[in-house]
Amino acid sequence: MNAMPEAIASDAAVFSPAGDVVIDCNLSKVFYGDFLAVRNSSVPIEKGKITGFIGPSGCGKSTVLRSLNRMNDLIPIFRFEGHVKYHGQDIYGKKVDPVVVRRYIGMVFQQPNPFSMSIYDNVAFGLRLNRFKGDMDERVQRALERAAIWKEVKDKLKNSGLSLSGGQQQRLCIARAIATEPDVLLMDEPCSALDPIATRQIEELMLELKESYTVALVTHNMQQATRVADTTAFFGVDISQGGRTGYLVEMGVTRQIFEDPQEELTKQYVAGEFS
Amino acid sequence: MASNHFQNNASASTLSGPPSTGDYITDSVFRAVALTCASLLILLLAYILWEIGGKALPAFKEQGLGFITGTTWNVNEGQFGVLPEIWGTLYSSLLALIIGGIFGVTIAIFLTQDFLGNRFAAVFRTIVELLAAIPSVVFGLWGIYVLIPLLRPAADWLHEHLGFIPLFGTELSGPGLAPAALVLAIMILPTVAAISVDAFRRIPYKVKEAAFGMGTTRWEAILKVMLPTASSGLLAALVLGFGRALGETMALAMLIGNNNQISLSLFAPADTLASLLASNFPEAGAVEVQALMYAAMVLLVITFVVNVIGLAVQQYTMRKFEGKK
Ligand SMILES: Nc1ncnc2c1ncn2[C@@H]1O[C@H](COP(=O)(O)OP(=O)(O)OP(=O)(O)O)[C@@H](O)[C@H]1O
Ligand SMILES: [Mg+2]
Numbered sequence: 001m002n003a004m005p006e007a008i009a010s011d012a013a014v015f016s017p018a019g020d021v022v023i024d025c026n027l028s029k030v031f032y033g034d035f036l037a038v039r040n041s042s043v044p045i046e047k048g049k050i051t052g053f054i055g056p057s058g059c060g061k062s063t064v065l066r067s068l069n070r071m072n073d074l075i076p077i078f079r080f081e082g083h084v085k086y087h088g089q090d091i092y093g094k095k096v097d098p099v100v101v102r103r104y105i106g107m108v109f110q111q112p113n114p115f116s117m118s119i120y121d122n123v124a125f126g127l128r129l130n131r132f133k134g135d136m137d138e139r140v141q142r143a144l145e146r147a148a149i150w151k152e153v154k155d156k157l158k159n160s161g162l163s164l165s166g167g168q169q170q171r172l173c174i175a176r177a178i179a180t181e182p183d184v185l186l187m188d189e190p191c192s193a194l195d196p197i198a199t200r201q202i203e204e205l206m207l208e209l210k211e212s213y214t215v216a217l218v219t220h221n222m223q224q225a226t227r228v229a230d231t232t233a234f235f236g237v238d239i240s241q242g243g244r245t246g247y248l249v250e251m252g253v254t255r256q257i258f259e260d261p262q263e264e265l266t267k268q269y270v271a272g273e274f275s
Numbered sequence: 276m277a278s279n280h281f282q283n284n285a286s287a288s289t290l291s292g293p294p295s296t297g298d299y300i301t302d303s304v305f306r307a308v309a310l311t312c313a314s315l316l317i318l319l320l321a322y323i324l325w326e327i328g329g330k331a332l333p334a335f336k337e338q339g340l341g342f343i344t345g346t347t348w349n350v351n352e353g354q355f356g357v358l359p360e361i362w363g364t365l366y367s368s369l370l371a372l373i374i375g376g377i378f379g380v381t382i383a384i385f386l387t388q389d390f391l392g393n394r395f396a397a398v399f400r401t402i403v404e405l406l407a408a409i410p411s412v413v414f415g416l417w418g419i420y421v422l423i424p425l426l427r428p429a430a431d432w433l434h435e436h437l438g439f440i441p442l443f444g445t446e447l448s449g450p451g452l453a454p455a456a457l458v459l460a461i462m463i464l465p466t467v468a469a470i471s472v473d474a475f476r477r478i479p480y481k482v483k484e485a486a487f488g489m490g491t492t493r494w495e496a497i498l499k500v501m502l503p504t505a506s507s508g509l510l511a512a513l514v515l516g517f518g519r520a521l522g523e524t525m526a527l528a529m530l531i532g533n534n535n536q537i538s539l540s541l542f543a544p545a546d547t548l549a550s551l552l553a554s555n556f557p558e559a560g561a562v563e564v565q566a567l568m569y570a571a572m573v574l575l576v577i578t579f580v581v582n583v584i585g586l587a588v589q590q591y592t593m594r595k596f597e598g599k600k
Contacts, residue, residue: 074487103490113485116504116596125499126489163598176489 015251017046022214024085033077037063041248043233052229053218059235060246061218065186069105070098106182108190112169114161119153122161126180147175148201167193184214203228232257234266331568355566359535363545368520371459376513379467387475407465415529418458430542441539450532453541463516474508507593514585521578524549548574
């Protein structure tokens with residue numbers, strides 16, 4: 001494998017999807033303190049589709065994903081230029097409460113992070129938060145079933161979520177995130193700790209979710225991107241300015257990205273020539 | 276010692292090797308030292324118990340369990356009972372635990388959950404910890420000269436208007452439960468706050484992220500996620516604070532009124548085991564010393580039981596919330 005070729009600092013042609021755009025994300029610059037982490041990335045998330053994010057480690061996939069529901073607000077040194085609009089409304093607008101944004105745009109994190117409470121309470125957490133008034137047990141069961149973990153935990157719902165294995169914890173977090181059925185679900189490498197069977201089940205879940213919701217998915221697994229993503233955004237790292245700045249190299253319909261990439265960098269990446 | 280069964284199987288170029296003999300020796304030495312320290316501590320504790328127990332034995336034979344249920348302390352008639360002191364010890368410590376616990380945990384929340392800038396939080400934390408450096412006798416004096424006069428208007432008002440509630444059933448007598456419990460609360464505050472701060476600090480960043488990711492407001496994140504996550508550490512803080520309150524002597528001897536009666540009223544004078552010991556030892560004759568030793572044993576047993584219960588509750592929350600066996 002070669003080192004990553006020096007990127008040509010050209011801007012990718014802006015991709016505009018055929019259908020409705022739920023999140024119109026245009027990040028011209030994202031900083032952590034003085035460090036320019038991401039630049040010139042316009043990533044529209046299409047309604048009812050799965051948008052995949054691929055690219056080498058450290059290129060800013062998580063950064064971009066987390067700016068879609070204002071999770072980066074927790075990092076004091078984060079700041080950005082550009083806009084993120086959800087159904088046409090700027091989510092970073094002065095009057096917008098990030099709490100509300102995160103209720104509509106849910107998230108599954110790269111690291112499993114269940115709460116120190118029972119498995120049941122973990123899944124019911126979001127439902128209680130949103131003052132859900134229906135059959136809680138049924139919702140919890142359904143979320144656990146969809147996250148492909150029900151069979152493993154159905155006899156120990158009272159046990160702590162932290163008593164599960166890493167992969168089980170990750171699926172529990174997926175169940176927790178989908179229990180409230182958020183409008184958009186952001187998933188940051190949800191399958192990195194899972195075995196092939198559980199991975200397939202989560203992929204089926206994503207395909208099922210996109211019937212009524214929208215999914216954005218970060219993955220290092222190219223097969224996964226080709227299996228589930230409708231649209232794929234490929235990010236690269238630009239080292240020409242001294243730092244390591246991530247940027248969107250190319251975005252398009254998944255098949256086009258993998259079979260007929262327009263950029264040299266994309267071609268090399270999907271062929272596995274650098275990582 | 277350092278035998279290596281794999282030497283011949285490994286490929287010639289490997290850099291891996293077994294620990295040296297020196298490493299093994301260091302290991303054993305460390306273990307021996309740690310074991311000695313731990314056993315010395317246990318021996319010391321056993322010795323203290325043995326000594327006090329031995330001195331208390333005559334009183335124990337004489338008084339039996341009536342000592343614990345008796346309510347008079349009369350040296351001339353040889354009547355010794357510590358029920359009022361047991362009551363006073365538990366009541367004052369419990370009040371202090373409630374007040375000091377609430378304040379301590381709240382302060383810990385303010386110090387750790389991004390309410391204050393880092394520098395300001397550090398200054399504030401130092402101030403709280405400085406409270407721990409104030410000698411007990413100074414707290415006692417402060418209680419007598421500042422706190423009791425300060426409490427009087429409020430206490431009078433409460434007694435006058437809400438006197439039908441047993442808590443406010445008597446007039447403020449000067450020294451009594453309320454000033455004693457308040458000073459105790461301030462004294463255990465640094466302990467509770469410092470250990471709670473550590474409990475909150477130990478929570479990994481990803482937990483906070485998970486909470487906000489679910490769309491919690493700041494308070495929802497703190498109350499519904501951070502508190503249960505920190506609960507075993509917070510319990511440890513409370514148990515330690517309670518233990519300190521049970522044994523605190525000087526400030527209480529000055530503030531509680533040293534009056535062996537059992538009353539629910541916050542404003543009535545009372546007595547605690549520790550302050551009974553401190554006030555009666557200097558002039559005690561042989562028989563009274565034996566009784567005081569018995570009282571010391573009772574205090575030890577109470578402290579021990581409280582700690583065991585605290586530990587059990589802590590284990591339970593660890594199992595329930597953190598899934599630890
Ligand atoms: N909280 C932070 N503070 C400072 N720099 C950060 C922070 N989070 C990320 N970065 C930097 O931003 C860049 C992009 O990181 P990011 O986590 O978005 O990469 P990624 O594409 O998700 O990588 P991976 O595939 O390994 O998860 C990296 O150079 C990283 O060092
Ligand atoms: Mg990442």
